[in-house]
Amino acid sequence: MSSGAPRGQGQAVRLSRGASLSDFADRINANPGSLVQEMFNLGEMVTATQSCSDETLLLLGEHLGFDVQIVSPEDEDRALLAQFNIDLDAEIDADRLVTRPPVVTVMGHVDHGKTKLLDAIRKTNMVAGEAGGITQHIGAYQVRVPHDGSERALTFIDTPGHEAFTAMRARGAQVTDIVVLVVAADDGVMPQTIEALNHAKAADVPIVVAVNKVDKPEANPDKVRQQLTEYGLVAEEYGGETMFVNVAAKPGIGIDELLEAILLTADASLELTAPIDGPAQGVAVEAHLDKGRGAVATVLVQKGTLRAGDSIVAGGAHGRVRAMLDENGNQVAEAGPARPVMVLGLTAVPSAGDTFLAAADDRTVRQIAEQRQARRRAASFANSRGRATLETLMEQIKEGEKTSLNLILKGDVSGSVEALEDALFKLDIPEEVQLKILDRGVGAITESNVMLASASAEAATIIGFNVRASNKVREIADREGVEIRYYTVIYQAIEEIDAALKGLLKPEYEEVELGSAEIRDVFRSSKIGNISGCIVRSGVIRRNAKARLLRDGAVVADNLTISSLKRFKDDATEVREGFECGLTLGNYNNVQVGDIIETFEMREKTRA
Incomplete structure (x- = not known):
């Protein structure tokens, strides 16, 4: 082999989603440059620090003889929490359980x-x-x-x-x-x-x-x-x-x-039992950004007791519980198992469905949140980038010709944004159009959203779902030529984006037959060439319509145009079935008695 990458004998290598070649090299004590060379030999161009897709990591592992295992996000999270001595699946003593x-x-x-x-x-x-x-x-x-x-x-x-x-x-x-x-x-x-x-x-x-x-x-x-x-x-x-x-x-x-x-x-x-003592664990049921209070998450406590002042982490968001409110907006000091409360004090808006847990101190929750964010970023980079192979390089260059609809999604709550994104990716998108979600977030439309939209290669559209942009942000959007669309009902947003995607497609045309005529006689003219004396057999013959000439059922000439059309000595725009007419086919003179002239037009097809 040309490079110095080590060969495995089926040894297992555990890698997280979106791992780079440098991460792989660390696990097998290799030089990252040698793995870059190996990937090049395999026909893929990958840098040492680039997040790789699962397929790329598995391909390289198989090539080098290693059994690469991609760690699931759940397992990864358990391993991360284990570093901080947190075990979500630990067995609970029966005497600690209370009815919930x-x-x-x-x-x-x-x-x-x-x-x-x-x-x-x-x-x-x-x-x-x-x-x-x-x-x-x-x-x-x-x-x-x-x-x-x-x-x-x-x-x-x-x-x-x-x-x-x-x-x-x-x-x-x-x-x-x-x-x-x-x-x-x-x-x-x-x-x-x-x-x-x-x-x-x-x-x-x-x-x-x-x-x-x-x-x-x-x-x-x-x-x-x-x-x-x-x-x-x-x-x-x-x-x-x-x-x-x-x-x-x-x-x-x-x-x-x-x-x-x-x-x-x-x-x-x-x-239905759960421990009422110990650090709280549960699920963020919903979350949104409140103008006065910051990130507000509705959490459902599943184990332990959540108290005001606890340090908590939910997904990639962390913070200290500044206040807890019940469904009526009243402050509560603590929440036990199966109790839903609104929590104030998180640094960011968690996603609906993220697990949350209380930890010993602020430093622990910050480290957990930062590592989760880094991992999610790496995984999303790997998924969005896809595999760049030498064979597909030209295709990628050609893809520049593709039309893409770039969107930035902003909503009032994380669940709505997530559901809208999920619904958009389920749309039946034609191959020649790409749908790209550049960013998504919770809260009002900001200047940075507008600047991101205007900076993208093809200007992005900002979708505001139950949120608005301030006057200042609207002025910047107008100046930068960025479109902002507002919706309050999800189906309307999906229908309009679906229509926009179909509108980005280049129009498709289909041939529609207009009529046919049989040549009964040919008149020679020194000025305008051969004039065909015809009888219209079906449909209609129109002046300036496209035509083709058939002889014994075979096409003799295509891409012709009916340049002049007469009934007796008068010019006509069209002649219907059963009537006689005289016509000329542009500069084409090779016509014979018995030939059939078919006329047609190209009509734009409506897309389903």
Whole structure:
């Protein structure tokens, strides 16, 4: 071999996602330059410090005889936390466990009354503040219910119902103990009902079905029960195990029965315990940037107790808990298992679904957050860059001809931004158009967003989802020629971006036949060449239309134009089927009696 890279005998090498050749070289005690040379020999150009994709690392490992294992983000995170003596999976002594409230996720099809049902349970009005009456972010609330002579707590997570929020809804199912599946009695089982049901089954959690809107005259609760038997949910009254409760959220019918069913299901199917002592661990259910308070995260504590003043890390964000608020905005001093609280004091906005944990001091949480951020950056660089091979170098140069739609996404909460990005990448994007998300973030549109948009090779469009730009930022955007679009409902944003992507495509044309004519006679003219005397056999013959000449069924000449067209001695713009005409085919004179002239035009195809 030409380079001095060592050869492995099948030894295992563990590498994190987005690792560089320098990281690989450290693991096998090699010179990074020798690995760069090896990659060049394999037909790929990679620098020593560049983040590599999984495929590149596996290819090099196989070439050198090493068994490269790409460490999953979860394993990587465990290894990172182990450095700080934090073990998330440590077994808990039974004497430390206490009973905790069940966490209930409300799921179902859009507009089947999920938020109205929660309103009835919490006696508050959430829907009024939602655009188009659609829940756009996850909320978490705790309610207290009298049960068997004592008061029991229930934690509710309200997940959005539109399919674009599938990623968020899946996360809702991961932290939940019981799913309440809301089905409208007048509408029946719909696509998102099945989708929500699949999430609940994947999370392996018991389901309680709330058959809503039973007060409507067209309501048919029995039909809902029959439909759901096809999906494995058999009502207790039919001999099954699933509790079905008829409710009507607006008038408040059946709410107590539903809460009773949730508690009975929890007691029958689940043993809900968690340690109340020790550092807090849990999940960031939602997060947003508040103008006055900074990053605000809604967290659900799963183990331990979270107290004001604790140092916490959530994903790549860290900070000290400055204050904790309950769902009504009241300050709370501590939060135990299954308690949702809003936390103030984080340095950045975590993503919906990030795990959070409290640590001993600020230094520990900062180091964990910084290492997570560095790892995510490396992994995203590797994914965005792709593999640069010698063979594809020319293709990459050609790709400069591709049209791309560059976007910067800004939203009021991280879950919405994430769901919008997820939905955009699921669009059916044609090969000749690229969709690039240059940046995404939470909070108002800033000057730096505008400058990034204007600095990109093809000017980017900024999408503001439930956020606006200040007058100063708008002035800069106008000066730099950057377009800012605002949306409050996710489907509208997706539809318009989809239309924009299709609009970036070069138009496609298809040939549409206009008509055909048979040459009956040919007249010679010294001035204008041969004139064809024709009868129009089908359609219409138009002046200046494109034409081709057929002789015995074969094309003799293509790319011709009907340059003059006459009926008797008068000029005509078109001659219809059954009529006679005289015409000339530009400068083409090789015409014979019996030839067929076909005329056609190129029309732009509408894209599906």
